[in-house]
Amino acid sequence: MGRGVYISRAVALTCGVVAAGAVAAIVALSVLYSQEKWRNGSAPTAAPSPSTPSSTSPPAPQRPWQRHRLPDSLAPVSYNVSLWPRLEPDARGLYVFSGSSTVTFRCVKATDLILIHASELNLTAYDGKHARLSGVAGATAPALEKTWLEAPTQYLVIQLSGPLRPGSSYQLSTEFTGELSDDLGGFYRSEYWEDGVKRVLATTQMQPTDARKAFPCFDEPAMKAVFHMTLTHPTDTVALSNSMNYDPVKVTVDGHSLIQTSFEPTELMSTYLLAFIVCDFAYIGSEPGDKVLIRIWARKKAIDEGQGAYALEKTGPVLAFFEAYYKSPYPLTKSDQIALPDFSAGAMENWGLITYRETSLLYNPAMSSNKDKEWVMTVISHELAHMWFGNLVTTRWWNDLWLNEGFATYVSYLGANYAEPAWNMKDLIVLREIMDVMAVDALASSHPLSSKEEDVLTPEQINELFDSITYSKGAAVLRMLSEFITEAVFSQGLHTYLEEFKYKNTVYTDLWKHLQMAVDGAGIELPQSVEDIMNRWILQMGFPLVTIDTQTGSVTQRHFLLNPDSVVSTSSEFNYEWFVPITWIKNGGAKQQHWLLEKEAVNKDMALGASDWLLANIDMKGFYRVNYDVGNWERLLAKLGSQHEDIPVINRAQIIDDAFNLARAEVVDTTLALRTTRFLDREVEYLPWQAASSNLHYFFLMFDRSEVYGPMQAYIKKQVTPLFNYYKDLTLNWTKTPENHTDQFNQVNAISLACGAGVEECTNLTSAWFKEWMENPETNTISPNLRSTVYCSAIAAGGEEQWDFAWSTYQNATIASEAEKLMGALSCTREPWLLNRYLEYSLDPTKIRKQDASFTITAIASNPVGQPLAWDFIRAKWDFIFNDYGGEGLSFGRLIDGVTRRFSTEFEYKQLLQFKEDHAAQLGSATAALEQALERARTNMHWVNMNREPVLEWFTGEASSL
Ligand SMILES: *[C@@H]1O[C@H](CO)[C@@H](O)[C@H](O)[C@H]1NC(C)=O
Ligand SMILES: *[C@@H]1O[C@H](CO)[C@@H](O)[C@H](O)[C@H]1NC(C)=O
Ligand SMILES: *[C@@H]1O[C@H](CO)[C@@H](O)[C@H](O)[C@H]1NC(C)=O
Ligand SMILES: *[C@@H]1O[C@H](CO)[C@@H](O)[C@H](O)[C@H]1NC(C)=O
Ligand SMILES: [Zn+2]
Numbered sequence: 001m002g003r004g005v006y007i008s009r010a011v012a013l014t015c016g017v018v019a020a021g022a023v024a025a026i027v028a029l030s031v032l033y034s035q036e037k038w039r040n041g042s043a044p045t046a047a048p049s050p051s052t053p054s055s056t057s058p059p060a061p062q063r064p065w066q067r068h069r070l071p072d073s074l075a076p077v078s079y080n081v082s083l084w085p086r087l088e089p090d091a092r093g094l095y096v097f098s099g100s101s102t103v104t105f106r107c108v109k110a111t112d113l114i115l116i117h118a119s120e121l122n123l124t125a126y127d128g129k130h131a132r133l134s135g136v137a138g139a140t141a142p143a144l145e146k147t148w149l150e151a152p153t154q155y156l157v158i159q160l161s162g163p164l165r166p167g168s169s170y171q172l173s174t175e176f177t178g179e180l181s182d183d184l185g186g187f188y189r190s191e192y193w194e195d196g197v198k199r200v201l202a203t204t205q206m207q208p209t210d211a212r213k214a215f216p217c218f219d220e221p222a223m224k225a226v227f228h229m230t231l232t233h234p235t236d237t238v239a240l241s242n243s244m245n246y247d248p249v250k251v252t253v254d255g256h257s258l259i260q261t262s263f264e265p266t267e268l269m270s271t272y273l274l275a276f277i278v279c280d281f282a283y284i285g286s287e288p289g290d291k292v293l294i295r296i297w298a299r300k301k302a303i304d305e306g307q308g309a310y311a312l313e314k315t316g317p318v319l320a321f322f323e324a325y326y327k328s329p330y331p332l333t334k335s336d337q338i339a340l341p342d343f344s345a346g347a348m349e350n351w352g353l354i355t356y357r358e359t360s361l362l363y364n365p366a367m368s369s370n371k372d373k374e375w376v377m378t379v380i381s382h383e384l385a386h387m388w389f390g391n392l393v394t395t396r397w398w399n400d401l402w403l404n405e406g407f408a409t410y411v412s413y414l415g416a417n418y419a420e421p422a423w424n425m426k427d428l429i430v431l432r433e434i435m436d437v438m439a440v441d442a443l444a445s446s447h448p449l450s451s452k453e454e455d456v457l458t459p460e461q462i463n464e465l466f467d468s469i470t471y472s473k474g475a476a477v478l479r480m481l482s483e484f485i486t487e488a489v490f491s492q493g494l495h496t497y498l499e500e501f502k503y504k505n506t507v508y509t510d511l512w513k514h515l516q517m518a519v520d521g522a523g524i525e526l527p528q529s530v531e532d533i534m535n536r537w538i539l540q541m542g543f544p545l546v547t548i549d550t551q552t553g554s555v556t557q558r559h560f561l562l563n564p565d566s567v568v569s570t571s572s573e574f575n576y577e578w579f580v581p582i583t584w585i586k587n588g589g590a591k592q593q594h595w596l597l598e599k600e601a602v603n604k605d606m607a608l609g610a611s612d613w614l615l616a617n618i619d620m621k622g623f624y625r626v627n628y629d630v631g632n633w634e635r636l637l638a639k640l641g642s643q644h645e646d647i648p649v650i651n652r653a654q655i656i657d658d659a660f661n662l663a664r665a666e667v668v669d670t671t672l673a674l675r676t677t678r679f680l681d682r683e684v685e686y687l688p689w690q691a692a693s694s695n696l697h698y699f700f701l702m703f704d705r706s707e708v709y710g711p712m713q714a715y716i717k718k719q720v721t722p723l724f725n726y727y728k729d730l731t732l733n734w735t736k737t738p739e740n741h742t743d744q745f746n747q748v749n750a751i752s753l754a755c756g757a758g759v760e761e762c763t764n765l766t767s768a769w770f771k772e773w774m775e776n777p778e779t780n781t782i783s784p785n786l787r788s789t790v791y792c793s794a795i796a797a798g799g800e801e802q803w804d805f806a807w808s809t810y811q812n813a814t815i816a817s818e819a820e821k822l823m824g825a826l827s828c829t830r831e832p833w834l835l836n837r838y839l840e841y842s843l844d845p846t847k848i849r850k851q852d853a854s855f856t857i858t859a860i861a862s863n864p865v866g867q868p869l870a871w872d873f874i875r876a877k878w879d880f881i882f883n884d885y886g887g888e889g890l891s892f893g894r895l896i897d898g899v900t901r902r903f904s905t906e907f908e909y910k911q912l913l914q915f916k917e918d919h920a921a922q923l924g925s926a927t928a929a930l931e932q933a934l935e936r937a938r939t940n941m942h943w944v945n946m947n948r949e950p951v952l953e954w955f956t957g958e959a960s961s962l
């Protein structure tokens with residue numbers, strides 16, 4: 001799936017400094033917003049069932065139907081599924097679908113029990129039984145003795161009067177109805193307005209465990225089968241599914257004139273990758289003669305406006321890239337991609353019919369920012385990568401989700417880099433994934449990438465895996481691996497892996513085996529096998545801090561924890577030691593490598609002369625942080641101060657990020673970290689600025705209500721003014737958009753930081769732009785890249801008038817990305833009553849779509865004025881949120897994470913503990929997030945006590961040296 005709904009605490013770190021005085025919330029927020037969006041490609045968080053909190057494992061149940069895993073006695077071969085979604089409510093006001101399904105399965109081991117997943121379906125009974133069974137090819141089917149739905153494990157249980165015979169095949173038929181609800185899971189409906197008419201469409205989201213809500217099926221990824229789909233639907237709609245349709249036929253059912261569309265049999269595939277949609281959308285497609293039919297589907301209006309053009313233009317090149325990278329042709333004959341008005345994740349890689357949130361697929365040059373464009377590019381690339389890795393070859397069970405998602409996340413940057421070579425996507429992965437997730441993985445509450453199969457059983461446990469560790473750390477360690485075995489060898493290993501396992505299932509060691517073969521074939525020398533090296537990174541949580549003493553050449557490692565007092569309760573069979581591929585340069589010379597295989601080693605080449613400097617982890621290819629002896633830190637700082645270009649741009653960002661994190665962990669002084677930002681007054685590159693802005697954001701969260709605030713703002717103003725002026729020149733007085741993708745991003749930093757720090761020229765500029773727009777609502781001349789920032793500033797500086805203008809513009813917005821920007825900016829107001837009203841709106845689905853509720857609340861909480869309001873709000877409404885929003889794509893974890901970010905006092909900590917007690921039975925997927933929030937609050941308390949004085953002194957000193 002395209003990125004989990006999870007929101008990492010890292011999001012907080014990436015927020016951007018912005019905040020100035022009252023404007024504090026603002027800029028931070030707008031940057032938060034875009035980060036949030038980045039993360040928003042989310043997984044649906046399943047409705048947690050209060051009866052089975054995922055943290056407690058009940059005693060091993062005795063009866064097969066009480067176990068969450070299917071027995072291995074039966075194997076599906078094919079399904080014939082026919083579904084008829086009603087796009088209008090029935091007499092009861094319910095939207096329903098009806099259907100029938102026949103599954104052909106083979107008996108592998110003798111059994112008198114059939115377990116097949118079915119959830120929330122009303123099955124038709126024949127003679128009191130919920131299904132019919134027949135033998136295939138002469139096999140005799142035993143009679144059905146008893147059938148029932150076992151709700152806790154979501155099975156249809158069928159007890160037979162006699163055994164099924166191994167080697168024989170049978171057919172099980174069911175008829176059923178289900179609700180086509182708006183819960184964003186299984187077969188569900190989405191609604192939108194077009195030309196004043198409400199439209200309803202039916203669509204699906206099966207991953208991970210909701211195919212069983214659409215029809216009875218063996219709903220585990222290893223239960224691959226061939227699917228024959230038929231959809232019955234109104235004459236003015238079109239039906240889509242994984243494979244190509246046959247010509248639709250007219251039918252009359254119950255007096256309704258309808259059409260019926262059948263589809264070619266699918267490839268052998270997993271249930272979670274199924275998709276079927278009935279809608280009245282339009283599409284733009286590739287040329288008829290092309291080898292693979294590519295179509296981009298969306299609301300008619302969006303297609304008419306050309307919003308699908310960018311996706312269409314890039315899909316072909318990305319598919320071509322992956323064909324070459326995997327050395328394997330695209331496995332299907334068509335690639336449909338569709339943008340849905342209601343969608344809980346960012347996108348979903350259904351094989352041949354990829355579903356997207358509108359903002360993940362549609363692009364409007366006049367309205368969308370370059371960040372929107374980059375998001376579309378990387379999500380498309382991520383999903384297309386899955387067409388082979390994940391879909392053609394599928395991991396056997398959800399415990400290996402990290403491999404599937406980490407891989408797709410890593411290679412999405414390669415595909416995007418191919419399709420948009422000028423964007424530096426291979427560098428941007430460091431900002432977009434790696435730095436963020438290092439902050440998460442440095443907590444004692446982190447977890448290993450790889451889970452044991454038996455620890456991931458329930459839908460809640462599966463859903464919890466869709467987090468930033470799975471996506472981003474997975475990507476980071478695979479990037480590191482591909483660096484030390486080389487990209488060409490990595491790609492060769494993928495090729496043979498895909499060849500051996502196509503249409504089958506794997507465990508992660510199968511990939512290691514193929515990569516090892518490629519390594520051996522290429523004659524690459526590694527100090528240990530691929531498996532032994534990688535086990536260190538995937539079987540234990542966290543990552544090492546590598547310390548290099550350039551006086552002696554000593555190199556050591558230890559588990560890096562952001563909170564120095566935290567206690568790691570889980571032991572690791574590797575004792576929290578890693579095999580670390582350390583790359584380094586001396587005085588800007590050639591890159592060298594040192595494999596650190598023990599806790600300590602000495603590398604005489606790393607012992608330096610008095611004026612030499614050493615830099616390690618070049619381009620941040622390794623998943624570790626680096627500390628040096630004080631002398632080397634000083635020489636690195638001196639180099640940054642004199643010729644910062646001698647240090648690679650990613651490492652300029654890395655030095656900042658490492659130093660700030662080491663300071664958080666009390667490994668180096670906080671003032672050393674602050675000193676890594678001094679050279680920024682001559683820096684114009686995006687990566688270092690973004691790293692600084694993200695790290696300083698923490699200072700704003702902790703200090704924006706204290707006496708540190710003034711001197712801190714003065715320092716930032718001093719540092720950012722040259723950047724602001726640089727952009728003023730580059731854009732010819734703000735009349736031109738910079739050409740470079742990363743320059744465009746850094747222009748946003750320049751404006752948000754300068755306005756936030758109170759650079760008057762900046763605030764005058766943004767106020768004037770917004771005013772002009774309010775006076776001419778039809779012609780918004782604010783550059784799309786800058787809109788989030790400008791809207792946010794203006795709404796913060798303004799009052800009800802500005803808010804209401806933005807709200808009505810939001811409600812009438814036809815472009816999802818524009819709507820999102822306004823939705824974020826609305827939380828920037830400093831009026832408590834407006835914020836409270838907005839909180840109320842957030843849980844009113846007629847005002848804010850359910851999919852956006854948690855974003856809205858989180859955004860309000862990131863505003864210092866909104867923070868206490870949002871916390872009170874979710875505490876007061878928790879029962880309602882939990883019961884009404886549980887299954888609707890709202891992540892409780894994200895909500896808790898978002899509203900507790902500033903917590904840094906004993907009082908707040910106690911409130912959080914109280915919340916945990918009060919709602920112990922109603923935490924569901926927020927359980928882990930709540931523990932993390934508690935840990936974070938403690939860490940913050942400690943940090944503020946330690947650092948308030950020195951930080952105040954440092955900023956004051958810098959500000960007075962103006
Ligand atoms: C399924 O049956 C229950 C109980 O009779 C009923 O309340 C529900 O509305 C039915 N669902 C559908 C989709 O018909
Ligand atoms: C920008 O504006 C200033 C003052 O209004 C003017 O002096 C300068 O020439 C302008 N620069 C460009 C590139 O237009
Ligand atoms: C624009 O980006 C390219 C690479 O993406 C970089 O080499 C170049 O220096 C950038 N130009 C400017 C003006 O920063
Ligand atoms: C900003 O606007 C104010 C009020 O219009 C004006 O007095 C001030 O000179 C402007 N400042 C700058 C730097 O343009
Ligand atoms: Zn994915």
